[in-house]
Amino acid sequence: MKFSIPVPASGSALVRSRGFWLSVLLLALLLAFGVIVARSGPLAPTRVTVAKVGEGAITPALFGIGTIEARRAYLIGPTTAGRVLRVLVDVGDRVKAGQLLAEMDPVDLDERITALDASLARAGNAVTASEAQRRDAEARNQLAGINARRYKDLGDKKFVSSSAVEAKLQEEISARAGLNAAEANLSAARQDTLRLGAERDGLRQQRGNVRLLAPSDGVITARDAEPGSTVVAGQAVLRLIEPASLWVKTRFDQGRSAGLALGLPAEIALRSDPARALSGKVVRVDLLSDSVTEERIAQIAFDTLPEGISLGELAEVTLKLPTIEAKFLVPNASIKRRGEQVGVWVHRSGAAHFVVVKPGKASLGGQVEIVDGLGEGDQVIVHSEREITADSRLKVVESLAGAGK
Amino acid sequence: MINLAGRDILHSWGKFAFTGIGLGLLIGATLTMAGVYRGMVDDAKVLLTNSGADLWVVQKDTLGPYAESSSLHDDVYRSILGMPGVAQAANVTYLTMQVRRGDNDVRAMVVGFEPGQPGEPGYLTAGRQITRSHYEAVADVKTGFQLGERIKIRRHEYTVVGLTRRMVSSGGDPMVFIPLKDAQEAQFLKDNDAILNERARTAANPGLNRPGVPGLLEAIQASQASNRNVNAVLVRVRDGETPDEVAAGIRRWKHLQAYTRAQMEEILVAKLIATSAKQIGMFLVILAIVSAAIVAFIIYTMTLGKIREIAVLKLIGTRSRTIAGMILQQALGLGLIGFVVGKIAATFWAPAFPKYVLLETGDALRGFIAVMLICALASTLAIRAALRVDPATAIGG
Numbered sequence: 137m138k139f140s141i142p143v144p145a146s147g148s149a150l151v152r153s154r155g156f157w158l159s160v161l162l163l164a165l166l167l168a169f170g171v172i173v174a175r176s177g178p179l180a181p182t183r184v185t186v187a188k189v190g191e192g193a194i195t196p197a198l199f200g201i202g203t204i205e206a207r208r209a210y211l212i213g214p215t216t217a218g219r220v221l222r223v224l225v226d227v228g229d230r231v232k233a234g235q236l237l238a239e240m241d242p243v244d245l246d247e248r249i250t251a252l253d254a255s256l257a258r259a260g261n262a263v264t265a266s267e268a269q270r271r272d273a274e275a276r277n278q279l280a281g282i283n284a285r286r287y288k289d290l291g292d293k294k295f296v297s298s299s300a301v302e303a304k305l306q307e308e309i310s311a312r313a314g315l316n317a318a319e320a321n322l323s324a325a326r327q328d329t330l331r332l333g334a335e336r337d338g339l340r341q342q343r344g345n346v347r348l349l350a351p352s353d354g355v356i357t358a359r360d361a362e363p364g365s366t367v368v369a370g371q372a373v374l375r376l377i378e379p380a381s382l383w384v385k386t387r388f389d390q391g392r393s394a395g396l397a398l399g400l401p402a403e404i405a406l407r408s409d410p411a412r413a414l415s416g417k418v419v420r421v422d423l424l425s426d427s428v429t430e431e432r433i434a435q436i437a438f439d440t441l442p443e444g445i446s447l448g449e450l451a452e453v454t455l456k457l458p459t460i461e462a463k464f465l466v467p468n469a470s471i472k473r474r475g476e477q478v479g480v481w482v483h484r485s486g487a488a489h490f491v492v493v494k495p496g497k498a499s500l501g502g503q504v505e506i507v508d509g510l511g512e513g514d515q516v517i518v519h520s521e522r523e524i525t526a527d528s529r530l531k532v533v534e535s536l537a538g539a540g541k
Numbered sequence: 542m543i544n545l546a547g548r549d550i551l552h553s554w555g556k557f558a559f560t561g562i563g564l565g566l567l568i569g570a571t572l573t574m575a576g577v578y579r580g581m582v583d584d585a586k587v588l589l590t591n592s593g594a595d596l597w598v599v600q601k602d603t604l605g606p607y608a609e610s611s612s613l614h615d616d617v618y619r620s621i622l623g624m625p626g627v628a629q630a631a632n633v634t635y636l637t638m639q640v641r642r643g644d645n646d647v648r649a650m651v652v653g654f655e656p657g658q659p660g661e662p663g664y665l666t667a668g669r670q671i672t673r674s675h676y677e678a679v680a681d682v683k684t685g686f687q688l689g690e691r692i693k694i695r696r697h698e699y700t701v702v703g704l705t706r707r708m709v710s711s712g713g714d715p716m717v718f719i720p721l722k723d724a725q726e727a728q729f730l731k732d733n734d735a736i737l738n739e740r741a742r743t744a745a746n747p748g749l750n751r752p753g754v755p756g757l758l759e760a761i762q763a764s765q766a767s768n769r770n771v772n773a774v775l776v777r778v779r780d781g782e783t784p785d786e787v788a789a790g791i792r793r794w795k796h797l798q799a800y801t802r803a804q805m806e807e808i809l810v811a812k813l814i815a816t817s818a819k820q821i822g823m824f825l826v827i828l829a830i831v832s833a834a835i836v837a838f839i840i841y842t843m844t845l846g847k848i849r850e851i852a853v854l855k856l857i858g859t860r861s862r863t864i865a866g867m868i869l870q871q872a873l874g875l876g877l878i879g880f881v882v883g884k885i886a887a888t889f890w891a892p893a894f895p896k897y898v899l900l901e902t903g904d905a906l907r908g909f910i911a912v913m914l915i916c917a918l919a920s921t922l923a924i925r926a927a928l929r930v931d932p933a934t935a936i937g938g
Contacts, residue, residue, distance in 0.1 A: 199673040389674040502669030
């Protein structure tokens, strides 16, 4: 049985060329399909990058952030509640030790001193009076003694009656008692003077205490109260810091603070000028660590204090620990956790093998020392497109998408 | 014997090829729609896989941290570490926000994690993991960030040190990983104006700003500005322990909610993305029905267009089986070309979608079988029409 579908007149040559083009089209389609099946879906290999385990030196470093604080800061305020009379300095002023910074209102202190001065003068007069009385009593006493002796002689010779002698003897005793009393009065008057003098000195000191003086050379950082305002005992009127004592109170994550020690060199980047690296060193490692934030605290002093820094400014601190030589170094992106195990995927003859390793020190640049688990010449898988399993098909490439800059 | 179908295709191959390609694009759209649906579900699952956790411990009576907001104190993890069967427990925060780069911003889910703990990105495609405890970030490539670039989250600038892939939130937003403490701050830190307002408001409260108590106001303001909360604690159980038992212990004794992987998947797939997935699924069903109808009509009309030639064939005594075979082969060929074109097209345009489109091989196989079945079914309609044709039409016109 033979038949033909009606075709245009040009005949079989055209049909052949059509057949040719159709097969080209079909072939291209099939090719594209094949490529797609191979490149995507379950048959596609996982693209990875590998790195040879290297020998080298790493500089472990600690990174923390802190704020600039003054090692010595003073809160200057009155010791008793009172009203501020005058404030002589303002924020930013440099002051010398002992300089008068502010004064509290003394209220009645001056008047009380004047009153005490008057009392003292009066007490001085009282001493003079007592002195005179004592001299008078002494004279009476002497006279009474002479009289008594005389009457006693006369009595012995029976010229006067014994009652007259007794009267004179009694006079002598009274005169001595009068002298004693006068001496005691004088002593009391002197003590009174002393007491008033001490009281006056005390008041003068209180008067001096309302004057707020600078305890040390420094710069005023805050003026918290203005004249006329009332402050309680211990409240600050002014705040003063020693600018030479500025340091960075830095907090280091406890989990990454191993090696934190006194004297470590530090690199400090201030938020105001992050590009400029300032040098410093650890001058104190606090014994108390913050248990809430799980951070350790260390104080970093500047080698040379930069100009124009402000207290409370945020600073990033990098501490360089001593460089160590490591036999096996891998990038930290290669370290993986499977369940409780820590390991790396080693690329061996086209397949991935999970090798449990013991990581050691690490640098901030992302290099990790492997203490145990890897051998000479091993290649570890660093980057991968997806999670790797033991039966992943791998394709090693130079870099994966997005590596960019 | 000459292949009738082949000869016919050769006769009008242009028409045939373009019909096939058109059909292919339609099938491609259907496959893509299936891919969009699968991608949504996969986004939710990949979020769970990437966190590397066996258990999610969240605030009691919440479906956190993905489906609902949850807030825990950040020292809760210590007491969880003490529970039997717990190998690792780590704080984690999640916050979807705009991350600024230069003048534009990218919507991203910012994840605060602790290095070496669950929640860390499992694999990188470039760069390194975070080594500093502050101001470094690992970003998903979908964010468009480059290595070494500076990005801004709230008030701090972060350096992108690593890139990763397929780390997305359940909504498909790419993730940006930053150290936990920074993330805690970013989550709760307000802008400067708000902070100043808050300070002024506190200072205006006579109960908090008492003249006789110096330092009280400062203490209150300091306590307002700090944050000690996280969204969830990710727990990895010891090898050999069952997550369900460990979760039950945490639920009972710690008065927290703990979800296992299966429960979390249920929450994400059945609750969080349920409506939007159903929406896409509904559309997929309609698209599949429409595609099937179009394929059927194309084959039917193609046969009707050849009704004259078929009449001639019948006239010269061609057997019905041969004619039916021709129509069936053509229909299947059309389906095959359509499927291949569709698959290629879908694979090519899938990466251009803003959200993940997952073209599963299983879906492709099911699609292939469906296309072939529909073509076969449609051809029976056409065959019926062809066989009923009167040979006289060949002459009569």
